[in-house]
Amino acid sequence: MAVGAPQCEVAYNVDVRTLNAVTAEPVSRHERKERTRRALLDAALRLFAERGFGGVSLREVAKQAGIVPTAFYRHFASMEDLGVALVEESMRTLRGMIRSARNDPRTSAGMIRASVRTLAEHVRANEAHYWFLIRERYGGTGAVRQAIGIELRLFSRELAVDLARFEYLREWSTEDLNMMADLIVTAMLGTVLDLLEARQGDTEADARIVRTAEKRLRLITLGVPGWRTGQA
Amino acid sequence: MAVGAPQCEVAYNVDVRTLNAVTAEPVSRHERKERTRRALLDAALRLFAERGFGGVSLREVAKQAGIVPTAFYRHFASMEDLGVALVEESMRTLRGMIRSARNDPRTSAGMIRASVRTLAEHVRANEAHYWFLIRERYGGTGAVRQAIGIELRLFSRELAVDLARFEYLREWSTEDLNMMADLIVTAMLGTVLDLLEARQGDTEADARIVRTAEKRLRLITLGVPGWRTGQA
DNA sequence: CTATTGAGTGTACGGGTGTGCACTGAATGG
DNA sequence: CCATTCAGTGCACACCCGTACACTCAATAG
CATH class of the missing domain: 1.10.357.10 (Tetracycline Repressor, domain 2)
Incomplete structure (x- = not known):
């Protein structure tokens, strides 16, 4: 938030995998999970803007966020x-x-x-x-x-x-x-x-x-x- | 339509097949087609009210209207x-x-x-x-x-x-x-x-x-x- | 150091999707 | 009366869906 740039429109093609791969090591489990959660929310928001909530599948969101579909459930029940x-x-x-x-x-x-x-x-x-x-x-x-x-x-x-x-x-x-x-x-x-x-x-x-x-x-x-x- | 009843909320479980079967013979091809078209529109409207446009499939509309999915295309391109x-x-x-x-x-x-x-x-x-x-x-x-x-x-x-x-x-x-x-x-x-x-x-x-x-x-x-x- | 935890993986399933294709059979027009 | 038209049929296909299940393996806790 220190930067004046928009916070959600960024990082269009960056998923969690690459994000976590690029960054330096010191990442706790909490932090990693939180990052993935954010990636899911951002991916969803991005996709919803195009096709609306009803037009986006769980699989798509997961893929865009860089995780496998079933891992979605570690963060949201549905x-x-x-x-x-x-x-x-x-x-x-x-x-x-x-x-x-x-x-x-x-x-x-x-x-x-x-x-x-x-x-x-x-x-x-x-x-x-x-x-x-x-x-x-x-x-x-x-x-x-x-x-x-x-x-x-x-x-x-x-x-x-x-x-x-x-x-x-x-x-x-x-x-x-x-x-x-x-x-x-x-x-x-x-x-x-x-x-x-x-x-x-x-x-x-x-x-x-x-x-x-x-x-x-x-x-x-x-x-x-x-x-x-x-x-x- | 001669009756004063509401025009779209009626006929919840009546599809074209039964409708056309019940009515007397004198039905032209035009008329039959028009009836099916109406049945499609009514079915769609009914389903949209429940789950919205995006949440309803072509197959569902066709089924509710009493026709087979592929026959849908005789009336609408999509x-x-x-x-x-x-x-x-x-x-x-x-x-x-x-x-x-x-x-x-x-x-x-x-x-x-x-x-x-x-x-x-x-x-x-x-x-x-x-x-x-x-x-x-x-x-x-x-x-x-x-x-x-x-x-x-x-x-x-x-x-x-x-x-x-x-x-x-x-x-x-x-x-x-x-x-x-x-x-x-x-x-x-x-x-x-x-x-x-x-x-x-x-x-x-x-x-x-x-x-x-x-x-x-x-x-x-x-x-x-x-x-x-x-x-x- | 060892045991546990849990985020993320890969496979597999049953079911719904749009649509292409060859068809039937009754209303229609000549 | 026969040929044509065309609304509706039935099957098939390839694809995407949610999610169950057994798994890996690195970060944590004791």
Whole structure:
């Protein structure tokens, strides 16, 4: 993490075998296992970005990670298990994003700009994680979709707490704050998808998407002063 | 189809063979083929609702429809081809929904209520279609996700045209209208997912979801009078 | 130093996959 | 009435899937 480079998109064709062969000797068993685990997670994330969770087999993940299929079970009970682990990891990066946005000390319109920009940068730096979240949020079938749903709801609730600190929102009911937070999260996930679908490097498209995202947020916040909590 | 029953959820265990065997003779070749095609689409839609597009094999669809796997190719070149056909069909029911909502002649707050209610009823009456759209909108991998993306964008543009008729929105730029329409569509798709995930028959949950959806829309529309097109 | 542990290996299995091919037999058109 | 068309059949193939099982052999623990 000391380096500013993206952490998951690297090492495309390096599997554990070569990795462990290249490195110097002093590696404990724990460490070796942890490395393989990471290799599995990275391989899975990479493959999911191409074909989605459902389209990737245990064998493929194992092969990409540089181990034999049956060794997969030393780390995860099943692909679903691995999927859930990835959900937690991805949500961690999402929380990291909002923490960055939160710590940027600005207000009102300036804050919207800063937040959207932070989001966009974060998406570009962690494309695979965001692809995974977006895809499986709706497309998944089992435990993975469920896990994402739960985590995202939690995330939205945290955002509601943040919102409650703003002047106009201080007296809103919890229900209304949650509603607004959900709306914001949903809108921002839409923006994430737009960013992911625009091909990376197309700065013009990125700028347009960011501008639209800002407008969305501004429109939502414009409604706030006129809102009467508890109405209808 | 003369009966008023839902059209896709029925006939769970009836395949083409038995259907064609039961019915009286006067069936042309065209008609028989069309029936089998429908059986394939219905079977696919049914299976997709359970395991998603990616999780269903050509063989399964064929078996559920009552034909042998290789006969599938008499109707579709591939599963993707069938998927795209299903996208068009599902979008047709979505357009049907908005047409119903549009023809309900009310204004302002009353219109929001009516629209959301129409949406909820429509979702309940066509769960499989909506499951398919929502799932593959994000989760899909190939031509299907792309087709949904295109159709949904088109749909959103139509909504923008509708919006332009409203008093406060008459002077908005096209870009801003599209932005608002996208926001509304995204928010409503979120509502659709909420409805689909609430188990059918839970009228209390349905009511809560509908209320939240109305609030979302109301918050968005509240911002409209304060909006200055072309700003920032 | 010796015994144990456990990550990773290799083989083998039963089952599901898409699809090519030669076919049947009833509706169709001349 | 006969020839053609073509939706649907049945078999075969080569491939990928998850996973059970017995194994190796280096890092660890006593």
